Amino acid sequence: MKKIALSFLIVAGLVVAAIFSVHYFYNTQAEKIAKKTENYLIDKENKKKEDMKEIKGIRSKGGDYGILVRVIYKNNPNVHYFYKSYKGKITYDGKEDLSKAKEPGLKGRQG
Structure with missing residues (x-):
């Protein structure tokens, strides 16, 4: 039994x-x-670090x-820009404007 x-x-x-190792690996990556994307934006796209509110790598x-790397700028925090790394090369993957998002469950409500 022992x-x-x-x-x-x-x-x-x-x-x-x-599980911990996989989680740690993905967080590290x-x-x-995210750091590589930040460097790309500063060096290649002439963005300023001080203009960035957040740059974060998320699973996708x-x-x-x-x-997937989400970039939010201080001057327009409602727009989230997304970048991916393909074989080490950073590419733009689109944006999402949260100010145009509709709240779920509020359809048809007037008030």
Whole structure:
């Protein structure tokens, strides 16, 4: 019985370690790609770091390691710009204007 309990604890520990490792790997890659995107915007697109409110790598479909980078500028925080890294090359992936988004569940409500 002790062998079964010990085996279970070892397997559970390995699963937890694997999950933590994957999470750490993706967070590290997201930070690296976000930094690379920031450098690209400053060096190639002539953007200023002080104009950027946020630049953050988030999980997505596509791109290197499934990372999408969201850039928000201080002068227009409602517009989020997205970039991806494909084989190490940063590419623009579109934007989303949150000021034009409609709140769910409020259709047809007047008030």
